[in-house]
Amino acid sequence: MIFPSFHLVIKQCHNQWRSLLFRRISIINQRQLSTNNDYKKDSKQQGNNILVQSQNNQIDVTAFTHKAQQAVKDCVYSLVIVAGVVALGGVCYLILHELYSRETPNGIYKEASKLCLANINVQEALGTPILVHTTPQIGSLRINNVRAKMFDEKGRRSMTVSFYLTGKERSGVVAIKVQKNISNKFVYDYILVQLDRPWHNQNILHVHQNLN
Template identity: 30%
Template sequence: MASTILSRILQKRYLIIPNTSYCLSVNPKHNAWYSTKKSITNVEPNETNNKIQIGTAEVVKENLKSAGQLGIIISGIGITALILYTLFSELFSSESPDAIYSKARVRCMEHPKLIDLLGAPIKAYGDETNRRRRRRISHMYYIKDGIEYMKLKFYLEGARRRGTAFVEVKKNESNKFEYSYLYVMVKHFGLIKIEPNEDVADIQQD
C-alpha cells in the first residue's frame, strides 16, 4: 500500500510514465583544431624609410607641377587682361593718339583753305612702309616744365596735292589734352595754320 502511494507521488512530480523506457544518448563533443600558417617577412627599417621618402618626394613633385601649371594659367590671364586694357585705352580713350588723330583729321578735311589747295575729297593716313602699306599714326610723348605733351604727324592727300599735318597737344588744368598747334605743310605753298602756334620753325625741322 505504501509503495503504491509512493509510486503515484513520483509519477505526478517527475512525470514518469509507466511502462516507458528512456534512452539517453550522449554525443561526443568534437573539438576542431585549426592551424593557420603565416609567412613572416623581415622588413628592414631603412627600406621602410626609403619607401616613405620616395612616396613623399612624388607627392611634393606633383604638387609643384600643379602649382607651376596654375601659375602659368594665372600669368596668361594677367597678360591677356593687360593687352585688352591697352587696346581698350588706345581705341576708346579720348586721350589716346588715335582719338587725337581722328579729331585733327576732321579739322583738316573741313578746313576751307585745305579743301581749295589740296582738292576734294581729302583722305588722311599714317606713315608708309617699304611695301607701301599704311602704318599707325606716328606720335611721341614728352614732358616740358612739368606738363605732358604729345606730338603727332600724319599725311593728307587731295585730288590735286598732298600735305603733311603736324599736331601738338598738351594737358591742361583739367588733365585733358588741348591743342598747342595744328598745321599742314604743303610743298611749294608753305604752312596752313589751323590752330595758333608761335614755334613754326620747330615744325619745319621735324
C-alpha cells in the same frame, strides 16, 4: 583458492589503471598538439596580417606621394595659366588703350584728322576727296605708324604729331602740338596744315590755334 583470485583481481585493476592512464596521457598529448597547431596558425595569421599591414602602409605612402606630386604639378600649371592670362590681358589692354584712347598718339591722330577733313579751307585748298595717311607716299609698304614725339615743356607733358593729307589739287603735312592740362587731358596748342603749293597766297592753313 582465495589467494589466486585476489591476485587476479589486483592484476585486472592494474591493467585497468594502466589503460586509464594511457588514455589520459593520449588526451593530454592531443590537447598539446592542438594547442601548438593553434599557436602556429595564430602566429602565421599574425605574420600575414603584419605583412598585409606593411604592404598597405607602403601603398598608402606611395599614393600620398603621388597625390602630392600631382598637386604640385597642378599648382605649377595653374600658376603658368594665370601668368599667361595676366600677360595676355595686359597686352590686350595696351592694344585697346592705344587704339581707342584719346590720350595716345593714335587717338590724337584720329581726332585731328577728322577736324582737318571737316575744315572748309582744307577742303577747298586740297580738293576733295582727301586721303589721310601717316607716310609720305600713299600705299607705302612701310608700317603705318603715327609719327609722334613726347617731351616736357614748362612742367607739362607735351606731344607733337604729324601726318599727311592728299587731295585732288594739293597735298599737305599736318603738324599738331598738344599739352596735358590740369585734368591730365591733352588740349591742342595748334593744328597746322603746310601746303605743297600756295593757296590764295597761303602756305599754311590754321585748323586750330590756341590764341592764349
